[in-house]
Structures are given as structure tokens and as C-alpha cells.
Amino acid sequence: MNKDMNDKKAGLIKKTPGYVMTMIVLLILLILSVLLAVTFGSVRIPFRDVYGVILYQLFGIGDASVYGSGKIYDVVCFIRLPRLMLSMAVGMGLAVCGVIMQAVVKNPLAEPYTLGISSGASLGATVAILLGVGARFGSNYVGVMAFLGAFGISIAVVALANIGGRATSVKLLLGGMALSSVCSSFSSFVVYFSSDNDALKNVTFWLMGSFAGASWENIAVVFPIVVLALLFFWSQYRNLNLMLLGDETAITLGTDLHRLRQVYLLVSAAVVGFVVYSSGTIGFVGLIIPHLVRMVFGTDHKKILPICALIGAIFLIWADVLCRIILPGMELPVGLLTSMIGAPCFIYLMVRKRYGFGGGDS
Amino acid sequence: MKIETKKVELALGNAKILKGIDLHVGKKEFVGVIGPNGSGKSTLLKCIYRVLQPSKGAVLLDGKPLKSYAVRDSAKKMAVVAQHNYYNFEFSVREVVLMGRAPHKRAMERDSAEDYQIVRAALKTVGMSAFEDRSFSTLSGGEQQRIILARALAQKTPCLILDEPTNHLDIKYQLQLMNIVKGLNLTVIAAIHDLNIAAMYCDRLLVVENGLIIKSGTPEEVLTPEFIKEVYEVDADVIKDEKGEIHILYHPTYRKIREDNEESSNV
Numbered sequence: 001m002n003k004d005m006n007d008k009k010a011g012l013i014k015k016t017p018g019y020v021m022t023m024i025v026l027l028i029l030l031i032l033s034v035l036l037a038v039t040f041g042s043v044r045i046p047f048r049d050v051y052g053v054i055l056y057q058l059f060g061i062g063d064a065s066v067y068g069s070g071k072i073y074d075v076v077c078f079i080r081l082p083r084l085m086l087s088m089a090v091g092m093g094l095a096v097c098g099v100i101m102q103a104v105v106k107n108p109l110a111e112p113y114t115l116g117i118s119s120g121a122s123l124g125a126t127v128a129i130l131l132g133v134g135a136r137f138g139s140n141y142v143g144v145m146a147f148l149g150a151f152g153i154s155i156a157v158v159a160l161a162n163i164g165g166r167a168t169s170v171k172l173l174l175g176g177m178a179l180s181s182v183c184s185s186f187s188s189f190v191v192y193f194s195s196d197n198d199a200l201k202n203v204t205f206w207l208m209g210s211f212a213g214a215s216w217e218n219i220a221v222v223f224p225i226v227v228l229a230l231l232f233f234w235s236q237y238r239n240l241n242l243m244l245l246g247d248e249t250a251i252t253l254g255t256d257l258h259r260l261r262q263v264y265l266l267v268s269a270a271v272v273g274f275v276v277y278s279s280g281t282i283g284f285v286g287l288i289i290p291h292l293v294r295m296v297f298g299t300d301h302k303k304i305l306p307i308c309a310l311i312g313a314i315f316l317i318w319a320d321v322l323c324r325i326i327l328p329g330m331e332l333p334v335g336l337l338t339s340m341i342g343a344p345c346f347i348y349l350m351v352r353k354r355y356g357f358g359g360g361d362s
Numbered sequence: 363m364k365i366e367t368k369k370v371e372l373a374l375g376n377a378k379i380l381k382g383i384d385l386h387v388g389k390k391e392f393v394g395v396i397g398p399n400g401s402g403k404s405t406l407l408k409c410i411y412r413v414l415q416p417s418k419g420a421v422l423l424d425g426k427p428l429k430s431y432a433v434r435d436s437a438k439k440m441a442v443v444a445q446h447n448y449y450n451f452e453f454s455v456r457e458v459v460l461m462g463r464a465p466h467k468r469a470m471e472r473d474s475a476e477d478y479q480i481v482r483a484a485l486k487t488v489g490m491s492a493f494e495d496r497s498f499s500t501l502s503g504g505e506q507q508r509i510i511l512a513r514a515l516a517q518k519t520p521c522l523i524l525d526e527p528t529n530h531l532d533i534k535y536q537l538q539l540m541n542i543v544k545g546l547n548l549t550v551i552a553a554i555h556d557l558n559i560a561a562m563y564c565d566r567l568l569v570v571e572n573g574l575i576i577k578s579g580t581p582e583e584v585l586t587p588e589f590i591k592e593v594y595e596v597d598a599d600v601i602k603d604e605k606g607e608i609h610i611l612y613h614p615t616y617r618k619i620r621e622d623n624e625e626s627s628n629v
Contacts (some may be wrong), residue, residue, distance in 0.1 A: 235470050241461060244451050248413045248444070253517070254437030254465030298452045299495070 019303045024308055026310035033317045034088070038080050040321045041332075050076055078215075079158060081108050085223060086214040086278060087320045087334075088313040091285060093226040093275045095312025096288025097268040099305060103243045104261050104268075105176075106169040108294075111286040112272045114155055114173065115265075116180035117150045118283075121276035122207055123183040124149025129203050130194045142206070143277035150276055153179055154269030158262050166258055168247075172265075209280035209335025218278045229271045229307050236264070237301040282335040284342025285312055291346075363389055363424065363439065363520035363616045366554055370409055370419035372402075372573075379405045381573040382419065386500040392550045394564035394581075396557065398594055403553045407525045410551065411442045437465035440521040441514035445529050446507050450598070455493045455501070455509055462516030484515040488542055504535030511539060515546070524552035561585055561608040569593065581608055 039050050049067075053076040056067035067073060094112070101110040109339045112118045128145035137144040160175035161167035193199060233240070239260055244251040250257045275282075289312050293304045316334070319341070323332040365387045372380040379402045381534045387393045395403045408414040410421050412428065421428040423439055431439070439464070459481045460473060467473075485491045488508040493501065498509060507527060514522060522543060528536035536556070540563050543550060554560040560567055561581040568583060569577040571593055575583055585608060597613040 161376070238461070238464050238467060238469075241453070241457070242464060243455075245461070248408075249442075251412050251433055252437060252440075252442035252444075253461055253513075254434035256433045294452065298454060300453060300457050 019297060019307070022297075023306055023310065026307065026314070030088070030310055030314050030317075033314050034084055037084055037317050037321045038076065040325055041075070041080055041188075042324060042329075043075055045072055045075060050080075053077065054081075079171060082214040082216055082219055083211045083320065084317060085219045086211050087316040089219065089223045089226045089316070090211070090275050090282060091312035091316030092230060092268050092309040093222070093271045093312075094282060094285040094316075095308040096226070096230050096233060097271050097275075097291040097307060099290045099301070099308050100264050100268045100287070102290060103240045103301065104169070104264050105172045106244060106246065107173055108291065109287070110173065110176075111283075112268075113180070113283060114301070115176035116153050116178075116183065117176075117269050117272050118281050119180040119183035119187070120153025120156075121146040121150040121273060122281060123187045124152075124204055125276075125280075126187045126203055127188050129206070130190050130196060130198050140277075147273035147277045149183075150268075150273035151269050153183065154265055158265060167261065172261075177203065192248035204282045205333060207335075209282035209338075210323075210331075210333045211279050212331065213279070217319070222274050222278045225274050228269055230305065232267065233264070234305050236260075237305065240264075240301040240305075241299070266362050280333075280335060282316070283339050284346065285316065285338055288345055289315060364422075365410060365440075365521065365549070365551065366422040366425075367406075367410065367416075368420050368422065370406070370421065372405060372409060373417045374413060379573055380409070382414070383570075383573070383575055385568060385575060385578075387549060390547060390549055392544065392563060393552070394560040394567045395570055396555075396560050396567055396584075397570035400613055403570040404525055405549065406570060407523055407553050410439060411525075414529060416586050420447045425543045434465045435496045437517065437519075439519055440523055440524045441517040441519040442508070442525060443511050443514050443527040444525040446503055446510075446528065448529065451499065453498050455485070455490065455496050455498055456481060458498050458509055459512045459516050462513040465517060479526070480518065481512075481515050484512040485509075487515055487546075488512045488572065490526045504531050507531060507535065507539060508542070511542065518550075521549040521551070524544070524550065524554075526553045526555055529555060557585060557590070558609050561610065585610060 035051075038054070039045070039047055047096075049072050052062050052067045053073050056062040057062065057077065098111050101112065101115055102108050104110070105115070124134075124147070125142050127149075128135075134141045134145040134148075156179055157172060157175045158167060160179065161171040191200065191203065194240035234287040239250075239255055239257070241252060242255050243257055243261070245253075247257050288307050290304065293308050293311060295305060297303045319337050320334050323334045323337050326332055326337075365385075367383050368387050370380055370383045371378065383406055385393075385406075395406065395433075397403045409416045410428075412433065423431060423436065428436060430600065460477065462484070463473065463477045463480065482491065482494070485494060488511050490505065490508055490512060493505065493509070498506065499511065511527070524543065528539055531539070536559060540559060543552075544563050552564070554564070564581055566578065567581055567584045568575050569589075576593075577589065582602070585600055587598055587600055590596060590600075590610065596614065599611045599613070601609050601611065603609060
């Protein structure tokens, strides 16, 4: 906070408190969201009991015989809390990766999907579920294969874009789309020739994305990776800003983006891989949230990265709550819901305003 | 700050754009690079500011090969104002100028009060202080170009490279930009389209044609009617006014074209 003080001393940045305030408000909203969302679920549990369990777990307050074990304890600690934590991590991860990929390819339409990374993950998972490939990776082999697929495709996209000269944003985007088609067609091929109905249902559920499989083991992997990636990218805000000005300007400002672009892409692929590993493919979060945030806060990555992460987390927490309560007695895959909300929003934004990095007027 | 090139050649595909360019720009010299479209003047400057790599030859900064500098270090030596481009993003003016501080910053380093002071000083120099909080994309072309100049100034370099910076700007902004640059008293290399502007501001002119420097000297030495006829294929008079400034007056050829047309239609 040294900087903020300096700024105030110089009497310079009137806007800085604005976005810092926004971050504080969003952080409070996030905590409130967690506290509220934990009371929703298919099993009706009184507020008092839910918080009793949480307080007991956190501070050891309360009656161990009521809150330390039993059905309520199990539901809160092994179903609801892991789910919340996972949706938070996934929301943050997807929103941040969206911002990064958009900067890397200098195109506001980039997302884990358009760069082929999600398709790679889908292919990995499909092959794992239907053909049993990679079973020796253990019980979580589907997730591991999805991660490997995402990672493999991102490396392939970078390699493809580097053929015949330095990788440019257009070549990255085209390479991503081409490889995405390749992956989807191979996935479809495997699905088409499969006769295993249970496995097919499994694939479908997985492709639509869901937090139902949340467990503390998953979270212990995904959460730290997302947070570390966020901190890493936040420290890189200057380079991310320069990416939007293009390679030529960046060189005259002392930064060669060529290497950085690939490093950023691989780090985001790792995040997407782990996100997909834990919860399947959830679309549009990486597209809509960065766009909305840019409309309000501009393009400076120093501001929008943390804000996107917080809004992404809040968004997916509530999307998941909605999925659990919208249809009585059954649960909607959250990926389905984000696409149903996200796609019309996206079209609306596109029609209403020229789609750009915050939308200039001309 | 000295800039030299030694037999710089550049081939793009089979086309040789630069065919061995030797130049030398001394401390605080204002050198203009002129030449017709496609002559290679912009390509030459791009080799100097590292966007293009010469296929042969070398660029030297203060006697050391450009390649031996890290990109960050060469950005502390020279700043660039390039042709005006429209940017489709929503940065504030302050954020754009602050990017000029990037070569002086390490990855985790915060922007200090000093950086903000440099930004304000740069904006003051280009006369845009009042625009600090405005969104860059809402400014006019001339204003945007002055902000880009402020960004280059925030780099605090001894040398400034102007790559046809006044293209597409109204005459007011063309002169304004050149006046600001001239007033800074830095080493300047500028690719310039307009011969009158080149004559007004440059200490020395280099003429590039077909990838070679075919002439160099003071504006008065270089810009003769014969030279303009030869390189640009236009008729012109060059006059020197009482203040010693050189003006180039072009002569239109439409009367002759009209006469020719009338003759041919009469036949």
C-alpha cells in the first residue's frame, strides 16, 4: 500500500481509490456470497446449524457432539463447502485465463474455447471415458487426460503458430481454431462409434461441466494453482498492457513479447487444464466477465485482473446455487447454465456496442 | 548519443529493400530521411529501432552493435513515435504515457511518485496536461499523436526516432508536433514525407531511393529543383525567404494534360 500513499501524497491519482474500493467491496461481496450460498442445497438445513458447523470447524466454538460429526456435518463439510470453494476457484481461473488469452492474441474474442484448449481437454476426457485410455493414471485418470489434452493442444497451437516465422496473434488464433476442429471431430468420432450408454451419459455430463464432483483433494490442487497464476499474471500487468499495443510498439518500449506470449499461454493452459480436470468444461465465463469489467474499468490489467477474478468467483458461486435450486429434485449442469446466460449476453453486447477492448467510439 | 549503420541490407522474401546503407548521426543532430514511397526509408528506421533485423550489416548505438543491447536497454537509449495508428482499447491518457516508463521498471516494481511526475512533465511538454484523465480513444488523431510523443518523452532517452509521425494529421498538428520535437534538443532521426517540413526542421537530410542513400547534406544542398525533378518526378521551384528558410513550390501539370487532351480530341 506504499504506492497508494505515495499517490495520495502527490495528489495525483484520483481514480486509484475508486478501483481499490471496488476490490474491497467485491471481496466483502464474495465472503457474503459464500456465507449465503452455503445455506442453499437440496437438503434443507437450518441456518443456525450450517454456521454452527462452520464456526466449530474454524474456531472450535460450539458443541462437538452436534457440529463435529453426523449428517449435517457431512453435508456442510464434504458437499457444500468443497463445492463453493471449487466454484470460486474455477470462476477466478476462467475469468483470469480469459483476460490473459485475450491479451496474448490481442483479440477480445479469445477464450479457452477459441484457442482450442477446451477442445483439447474434451478430447482427452472423451478418449479416457469411452476408450479407457490412460487408466493407469489412477482413479482420476479422466481428469488427468483432460489436463494432458489441454496442455498438449496449447503446445501444439504455439508450435503451429511458430512455423514459418514468429508467432503472431492471428496465427495463434487461426491455429487454435484449426486444432479445435481437429479435436472436436476426433471426439465426435469416438462418441459416434461408442456403444457404451453409461459412458456416453458420463461424457455428456462431463462436457457440460459441473461442480458435483467437488472434493477437498481436488480443491487442494486447483485452488493454489489458480491463486498462484493470478498473482503471477498480476505481477506481469505492464507486459500484458504492452501486448495490446502490439509487438512493434512493445519492442520500442523495451519488451520482446515473443517469449512472454508463449509463457503466458502455457501458464493459462495449465490453469484451464486443472479447471477442466476438476469440473469439466464451463463456457463463456472467460469471455463475458473480462468484457463487462473492461466496460467499467478500462483496459489496464493492473486493475482488471483482480476485479475479474473476484467477479468470476462470485458469478460461478451463484450460477451453481441457481443450478441446484432451479429445478426441484434435480440438478442442472452449471456449464449449461453459463452458456444459456452467457451466449445471449454476448450477442446483446455485440449488437449494442462494437466489441473491442472496452469499445472505442469509432 | 551516436547512431551508425554499417552496410545495412535487408531482404524480405526475394525483394531486397535495403542494399547497403551507411549512415552516421551525431549527438543532438536532427537528421531527416526523405525519399519517395517505397524507397525503404521507413524500413531503414525499423532496422534502427529493432522491429526489423538487417539481413546483413549492423546498427551501432554509441559504437556498440545494437544486438549486444538487451531490448530493454536500447529502449532506454531511443524512443519511437511511429505512424499514427488507431488503437482499439480503453486506456486513459495517463496509462498510455506511463507505459513509457516500462523500460525503466522491473517486473514486480511499482510505479513510483517519480514516474507519475515524469508522466506529468511529459504531458506538460506536449501541452496535454488537461487531458491526463481522458480516455485515449476519445482524443483526435493529432491529440493521440501528441500523447504518443509524451510516452516517448517519458522514456527519457537521449535519442528520438520519428517514423513518419505526422502522416494523416492536419497541417496544424504536423507543425505542432515537429515544433515540440525540435524544441527538445535531442538526437533525432525522422522519416519525413513532406519536403517543406523536412527543410524547415532538419539540420541534415539523407535521401533514400531504391534502398540506397543517394544524397546527403543540408536541406539547402539537397533540395534543388533538379533533385526534386529527378527523384520525385515533379516540377518545383525552391526559394529562400528573407529569414533564410527554404520553401518548395510545386507546379501543377494539369494544364499541359488538358492541352494534350484537347489536341487529341480535336484530331
